[in-house]
Amino acid sequence: MVQPSPYTPGAVARETPGRSRQLAEISERLDMMSATGRLVSRIRVDHGPRGVGKTSLLRQVEQRAHARDAATIWVTAGESAGLVPAIADGAERLVRRWPVKLRERVATALSHLELKVTGGVPGVASIEAAWGKTGGRRARGATREFEDLLVATVEVAQERQFSGLVLLIDEIQAAEPASLRTISYAWQHFQSERRFLPVALFAAGLPESVSVINAAVSNSERFAYRQLKDLPPDAAAVALANPARELGVGWSADAIDAAVRYAAGYPHTVQLIGENAWRHAGFPNPGATIRREHVELAAADVEEDIRELFTARLSKVTRQVELEMVLAMARLGDGPVRRHDIAAAMGKPTDALGVPRGRLIGAGIITDSSHGYLEFTVPGFAAFVREVHDLDDPQG
Numbered sequence: 253m254v255q256p257s258p259y260t261p262g263a264v265a266r267e268t269p270g271r272s273r274q275l276a277e278i279s280e281r282l283d284m285m286s287a288t289g290r291l292v293s294r295i296r297v298d299h300g301p302r303g304v305g306k307t308s309l310l311r312q313v314e315q316r317a318h319a320r321d322a323a324t325i326w327v328t329a330g331e332s333a334g335l336v337p338a339i340a341d342g343a344e345r346l347v348r349r350w351p352v353k354l355r356e357r358v359a360t361a362l363s364h365l366e367l368k369v370t371g372g373v374p375g376v377a378s379i380e381a382a383w384g385k386t387g388g389r390r391a392r393g394a395t396r397e398f399e400d401l402l403v404a405t406v407e408v409a410q411e412r413q414f415s416g417l418v419l420l421i422d423e424i425q426a427a428e429p430a431s432l433r434t435i436s437y438a439w440q441h442f443q444s445e446r447r448f449l450p451v452a453l454f455a456a457g458l459p460e461s462v463s464v465i466n467a468a469v470s471n472s473e474r475f476a477y478r479q480l481k482d483l484p485p486d487a488a489a490v491a492l493a494n495p496a497r498e499l500g501v502g503w504s505a506d507a508i509d510a511a512v513r514y515a516a517g518y519p520h521t522v523q524l525i526g527e528n529a530w531r532h533a534g535f536p537n538p539g540a541t542i543r544r545e546h547v548e549l550a551a552a553d554v555e556e557d558i559r560e561l562f563t564a565r566l567s568k569v570t571r572q573v574e575l576e577m578v579l580a581m582a583r584l585g586d587g588p589v590r591r592h593d594i595a596a597a598m599g600k601p602t603d604a605l606g607v608p609r610g611r612l613i614g615a616g617i618i619t620d621s622s623h624g625y626l627e628f629t630v631p632g633f634a635a636f637v638r639e640v641h642d643l644d645d646p647q648g
């Protein structure tokens with residue numbers, strides 16, 4: 253008998269150790285909503301670099317919402333013409349199998365939104381098409397219709413004994429400004445007019461979500477931004493040990509230490525090293541132990557995977573100034589580096605970094621860390637760049 257690996261590289265994590273603080277804060281909001289029927293008045297956005305665990309966190313939120321008998325709508329922004337139409341579509345699908353009388357209330361609200369967005373052109377059934385064509389410009393006046401749609405959906409959900417409605421939006425940085433504006437105004441109106449509407453919105457996205465949202469909306473205080481960071485060592489150890497233990501397989505202490513050190517807190521690497529160690533241990537049966545030598549063999553494989561990932565990301569660096577910036581950062585070291593120092597190393601003023609910075613963030617190569625600092629998204633990226641470009645290791 254062999255046991256397949258319980259690790260999840262490239263897929264949503266089944267459990268999210270290291271995220272208990274985020275989930276406690278979110279659960280508190282969900283409790284408030286479901287127990288008192290009240291609006292969650294701020295839109296929480298957990299943002300972080302690729303592979304840090306945003307989607308996995310948001311799926312945990314979804315589970316917690318279901319545990320509190322809330323209905324949920326999940327939307328990945330950027331997948332269709334607009335975020336608001338995608339939410340409208342989600343609402344329609346949520347109520348699809350409910351009794352006609354309930355369904356019709358949502359359908360009516362939906363048709364009002366459609367009419368508004370399509371400019372009342374008869375026969376244009378899909379908001380999405382209109383939204384796509386005008387970039388949501390017509391949506392300007394559609395905030396009220398969007399609100400009515402949410403209200404109708406929440407009310408019929410309550411008739412179905414749901415405690416409320418939770419909207420979950422992944423990849424929010426890909427949302428278009430018109431939708432972000434519509435949503436933030438809707439929340440602003442709810443805040444003063446409908447405090448007893450049990451609805452909540454939780455979002456996740458790349459670091460640029462913050463600037464994308466702030467550029468689109470004028471009332472950015474409706475949003476609560478939280479940075480999602482790498483896992484602390486304890487959480488990475490739990491992420492490795494727990495799935496194995498559930499299958500009756502142990503990790504030796506030095507194997508766990510080596511794997512945790514290797515992954516350096518990056519969730520994607522945690523799963524990769526776990527999966528490969530599992531394989532090198534021969535898809536262990538209950539009672540077996542994963543040992544240090546398995547981790548060492550695994551590290552060699554993961555190294556290859558990660559180098560491929562780095563190579564793929566670096567291949568997106570096409571402009572000279574971007575490459576210069578990557579090299580300057582790699583020379584400066586492995587952790588966060590000051591923008592000021594990067595600019596100085598490039599012999600440029602700090603504000604000349606704006607454009608390349610934006611593009612490198614978009615390519616998943618660097619990310620904002622604390623204020624005025626930038627860093628590579630994945631541990632080991634700086635060292636890889638130094639190796640490929642034959643740069644000296646940073647002093648100190």
Ligand SMILES: Nc1ncnc2c1ncn2[C@@H]1O[C@H](COP(=O)(O)OP(=O)(O)OP(=O)(O)O)[C@@H](O)[C@H]1O
Nearest residue numbers: 261262265268302303304305306307308491519520
């Ligand atoms: N708390 C966690 N502990 C251990 N592994 C995790 C944790 N969260 C996520 N992972 C794993 O890390 C990898 C990336 O997770 P996920 O897809 O949720 O990240 P993401 O931030 O949404 O990535 P992307 O930006 O590419 O969408 C997956 O392999 C997932 O199984």
Ligand SMILES: [Mg+2]
Nearest residue numbers: 306307308422
């Ligand atoms: Mg994701």
